[in-house]
Amino acid sequence: MPFTTQSPACEAYFETRDSTGDPLVKIRDPDQVQAILHSKHAVRPALMRNIAGQSMVWIDGPDWLIRRKMTQGSFQLHNEGRQRKAINWVISGLMNRLDQASRTGEPCFLVDEFLRMTTRFLYRFAFDIALPADHEKAPVVSAFFAAIFELSYSMLDMSGPLDIAMHKRLKQTITNMESEIELIMQSDPAAGTLLHALRVGRESGEIDDSQVRDEVRGLFIAGTETTSLTLAWAFLLLGAHPTWRERVEKEVAAGGPTPELEAVLNETLRLFPAVPFMTRMIEAPTDLGFEKFDQRTEFLISVYHTHRNQAHWRDPHTFDPSRFLGEQKRHRYAWLPFGGGRHLCIGQRVARMEALDAMRAIIRQFRLHRADDRDTTALMGITLMPSHPIAVTVERIAPA
Ligand code: HEM
Incomplete structure (x- = not known):
């Protein structure tokens, strides 16, 4: 199946991304x-919160700390216990689908299926709302993602005419x-839930x-497409690398621990980090150790490029999960799909649990086959997404 692990769109974005006027420094080391993510003077710039609201995902400082502690x-x-219950419930819905x-042989769409599942998880886990397994909220979520990316991109260049x-x-x-x-705001969540x-x-x-x-809006942004696209890339990569697919099928069928599957997830997050870029701005003149920066200097931290930095990764564009097996000696910030420092992803543990449990359940019972032979590449949005809907047919390989 034609499939490249590189994303020309992501690479072009890094090369061409301009600032809104303040100096912009591009980071891949x-x-x-590490120096930026751990500096108290490097804070989130205003662009995204001006577009998507003052959620914990976009803010900094004392207001951010209050929200982080609260949630x-x-x-x-x-x-x-509550997290696992919600995960088991959404996975069982996915398994039924x-x-x-x-049984029907009808193709299904990988990204849509996973987004349906992760949206359903967010509603149950964070808002205590039980959506049906075949709900159709996912297009609202993905259209919103695309819209805020388009808006943020258009706000970087205000020189042209307004695109009405x-x-x-x-x-x-x-x-x-x-x-x-608004509907979520009217719900009545139980104690222990985020809402x-x-x-x-x-x-x-x-x-x-x-x-x-x-915060509710921010949770949609942070907690749905991130996990669903990671799952979609993992199955695309396994489909393109049958040796690894067979290895994880055997491992999962054995019913014990699954280090190889975890290595596949980690390697997927290296090649297709769901959050390919992070931004920060210096709020006071600061010496970051490697250089002194003026106030308002902006940083575009490329997770995508750091994950392919030749000084830290051999054959960086090759899918090789064995990098994550056995003893691993690497720079803490050579692999940072969940970020780092004070803003380290709050959902990391839950997202990994959801992704690994879903992978185990699918791999144990089913094999997914690409139903098209289109070239696939990663497009840039808020997240890294496949360039077209990925149709798959589903083969049952073991009883439920
Ligand atoms: C594979 C899945 C995920 C990936 C790769 C991911 C990645 C990230 C990254 C890189 C950041 C740091 C952003 C920055 O420093 O500016 C972040 C922050 C965050 N993530 Fe995740 N995330 C995932 C899943 C989730 C889930 C499932 C949730 C919630 C249900 C979540 C909630 C958040 C929140 C609230 C923040 C902001 C934390 C803060 O600033 O204190 N994430 N995530």
């Missing part, structure tokens, strides 16, 4: 990444998302109603 409980290990597809048609289209998309958020924690924060006056809405 792990030491420099972290629901992600922690002591809540694993794949079973149906294996684009703004009208984006307005509709954003209205749809806001209606969804409940935000409600408690609102009642105690720490945050207000519009900030709760911002």
Whole structure:
């Protein structure tokens, strides 16, 4: 199947991305990444929060800390029972859908299926809302993602005429998302869920109603497409590398620990990091060790390029999960799909659990076959996504 692990779109974005006027420094070196992510003077710039609201995902400083502390409980290990329950429930829905597809022979679409599952997980885990397994919320979410990326891109270059048609289209998309958020705001979540924690924060006056809405919107951005696209890339890579597919099929069938599967997930996150870029801005003149920077210097940290930095990775464009097997001596910031420093992904443990459990369940029962022979590459958005819908047929290889 034609398939390249490189993303020309992502590479072009890094080369051509301009600043909004302040100096812009492009980063792909792990030491420099570390210095920036750990500097208290390097904060998130305003662009994304101006577009997508003041959620924990885009803000910094004391307001960010309040939100992080308020919400972290629901992600922690002591809540694993609730997390696992939601994961098992969404995976069982996905298995039923794949079973149906294996019986009819009808192709299904990989990215859509996984986004349906991760959206369903977010609703259950964070908002305590049980969506049906065949819900159709996912297009609202992905259209919103595409819209905020398009908007952020258009705001980098304000020199041209205003694209009124684009703004009208984006307005509709954003209205749809806001209606969804309104429905969620009316729900009655149980104690222990993230939305409940935000409600408690609102009642105690720490945050207000519009900030709760911002957090819900931010969770859609941070917690749905990230995991679903990672799963889609993992199965695309396994489909293109039958030796690894057979290795993980054997490992999963044996029913013991699954280090090879975890290595496949880690290598997928290296080649196709769901968050390919992070941005920071220096708020006071700062010496970061490798250089002194003026106030308002902006950094474009490329996770994608750091993951392919030749000084840290041999044959960086090759899919080779064995890099993640056995003893691993590498720079902490040569591999950072979940970021680092104070903004380290709060959902990391839950996302890995969801992705690995879904992979185990699928690989144990089914084999997915590409139903088209189109060239696939990774397009740039807020996340890295396949260039076209990936149709697969589903073959059952073991009983449920
Ligand atoms: C494979 C899946 C995921 C990947 C690759 C990923 C990646 C990341 C990265 C790189 C950051 C840091 C951004 C920065 O420093 O500016 C981040 C932050 C965040 N992620 Fe994730 N994420 C994933 C899944 C999730 C899930 C499932 C949730 C929630 C349900 C989540 C919630 C968040 C939040 C709230 C933040 C902001 C944390 C803060 O600033 O304190 N993520 N994520």
